[in-house]
Amino acid sequence: MPWAISALGCALLALALFCLFGLGGMTGETPAVAATSGSSASGVHVGVASCAGSTCHGRQEGDGRVVRQDELMRWQEPSSPTGAHSRAYAILSNPRSQAIAQRLGLGSAASAPACLGCHADPGTRGGRFQLNDGVGCEACHGGASNWLSNHYAVGATHAGNVANGLTDLTNATVRANNCLDCHFGSDRPGQFVDHRIMAAGHPRVSFELDLFSTLQQHWDEDADYVRRKGRTSNVKMWAVGQATALDRALSLYSTARLGQEGIFPEFYFFDCHTCHRRITDEADYRPTAVPNPGRPIPSGMPAFNDENMIMLAAAARAAAPSLAGKLESDSRAFHAALAVDRPSAIRAAAQLKSTAGALAATFSRASFGRAETFAIIDTVAGNAIAARYTDYEGSVQAVMAVDTLLNALVNAGQVGSGSAKTIRGDVNRAYAAVRDPNAYRPADFRASLGRAAGAIRALR
Template identity: 65%
Template sequence: MAALSLLAVTLLAGPAALRADPAPRAPGGFEGVASCAGTTCHGRMEADGAVVRQDELMRWQEPSTPGGAHSRAFTVLSYARAKQITATLGLGDPTSAPACLGCHTTPTDGRTGVRFLARDGVGCEACHGPASGWISSHYTVGASHAANVARGMTPLDRPATRAAVCLDCHFGSNKPGQFVTHRMMAAGHPRISFELDLFSTLQQHHDEDADYIQRKGRTDSVRMWAVGQAMAVNRALTLYATPKGTEGAFPEFTFFDCHSCHRRIYDAEDRTRTWESNPGRPIPAGMPPFNDENMILLAAAARVAAPGMAGRLDSDSRAFHAALARDRGAAVAAGGRLASTATALASALSATDGNGDTAFAMVDSIAGPTLAPRFTDYEGSVQGVMAIDTLLNALVKEKRITVGAAAGIRADINRAYAAVKEPNGYRPADFRASLGDAVRSIRALR
């Protein structure tokens, strides 16, 4: 892999590889993965650093775990599947197609230093921000996180900021090459699915030790999860209101629930109903619903952490679904109101303390009589089991549930994951039963 060869070169070069280029850097420039890979910084083979692990590059490159997914992002563009997708869409070579590079590499707007290589995939600066302003000062004696942020580092410790960065690729944005359309998925691109805290945990390359907590504070997983849901709702509706919301004479179907259309068609003497009524969607029978997975989970969070806004969210959500049955103009207007509510909720949830009691209450809210019936579709069910998984992990981290007790509950969660493993094998009844068992077990430990 290209990044591995860069790491080897930098290891041999030692600290000299970290010195600033003689020529002045452009403001906000991207320096590349190699600029972080010296043995005095993040390129060690052992996690024996005094302040940070210093083996972060090795963990980023780990080939067999989700933690190495970002480093593999460009490599997958050379695989047969990627070539088949771009050939179908007439996009040419996927390793140079703008529609692919916006998310399979670090997006730079051309502001790159001599060490930057697109083939390194989604590198350090894709998340932490262009390093030219802070790379030479962030490791100095007396450096602080606030000073690094002032010089251009992205403050990923802030849930809303992290969500905005992650959603660009894991949901979509208006930036070049950062929106997966229905045509792309029809050509073979995987469906987009994301949950902020769970995915952050999978990509975590640092230890949250005492030093980290002193510099940035302890990560509040419940707050991270809740804010991520609010930001995802806002992002979906904001994008829907742009020209991306349509494709020729059709709506852009990437915004709608895949499983509502991709079901078997029966032609028999007695009709076979292939969909379930959903109390959260006041739409005509048989109408494809807007993908409301994040709306459902945001409603659960709001009922616990921002109860004064929960009613407004429910009202705006129902109004948006109803407007979809009228026309696009009405839907865009209603979506704008719902997006504003989601933004307000993101702000309110960012200020909450996601302690153990909050996590327990959110588990109850997700599985409660009001929201549980809304898990009728594949995408919402996937988001639901990820939410319970995240909240269980938060309870373990806060020592409200022991590791041993969580291991017993994990069997029920794994059964729920199995029920949503892939769309064609989705089993809604099994999903709801397994999730219900997991929630009852968590509730009993409160």
């Protein structure tokens, strides 16, 4: 298991994982457009019970010879984010979820298709499937009807299991697309999150692939795992996750009837706090918005949520410098086009999406070593990027990045866990600076992030 994540980090991420606990679906009809997800939908979902035998994944202790075999116990962990997926359906019966459903006219949240798209396994369901299992094994691993019996057979290989329909979660792009279906949204029924559902009380949606994977980790990356599937690069997961998240946001925004809500743009894609600010008529009032050098938009316009653009810019500067300039210019052009008209914005989104895809492909092939990881940390907190931390969402991504990249250095044996623990206080202070979105102060956050990055830099 990775070294301990900050307690404040866990609290922040638990809040972000709460997107599983509120409502996670549409408030209207899903248009019939091509799916954006990378998840496997071909197999029948046979249910968690099909994985629960004591000779499979249902043991009380992780003492299996090949895999732990207590994976279901970890999935059901009642008191931490590790068990969030198993609680996803049950939470639909709590007062908050029911109130959200009532405001949206959905009836009961526990039976509304708009909620079940993310609070239970999607896909075709078999006879042993139980809705109250919540987000079960097959939501991540793919419908098991075609690979269940094969994956434990003598001589089975990971490649063979994938060929039979197992979702290849070792592939960073596949994993990111699979997670983003619920942790950002997709164009499938019950999986598009819109501004109305947020206004009705749904928690803010946030996602970072590597750190969230760590919270859900139910496997040991031992020698056997590495032989069968290869070693995970935490930095690659982080970087590819950022590129894929941007790709997903731009794809959905560009989709007709998803990027528009009546006469307004669909505000789900925009940064909440560029609109949700204090209003007063007092004579000495001063605007609280801070100019952002990465977003050339007129004052008073909502800004597209650029948290992934900012992180991608940091990753590109350190690991893909040949694409860094293009990403910067395409990002600025997209923001500027939003102030012109929707056709201009769609054209600019396509260009930026292409660059994000090129970065994802580059990162997938890259080897992120110690030097590259330290360089990304430096860039995340450096002056060229830090000036863009004017809003809460991007700052949350930054502190999660610093934590997950430090975690990656420890997991790879490039920094000792004892040394890393000595700077945990600095990382905690950066988390504290984004604990409360209503108390967020850009200058204070930048100072906290800079101190944390400086402490990590000293480990070099």
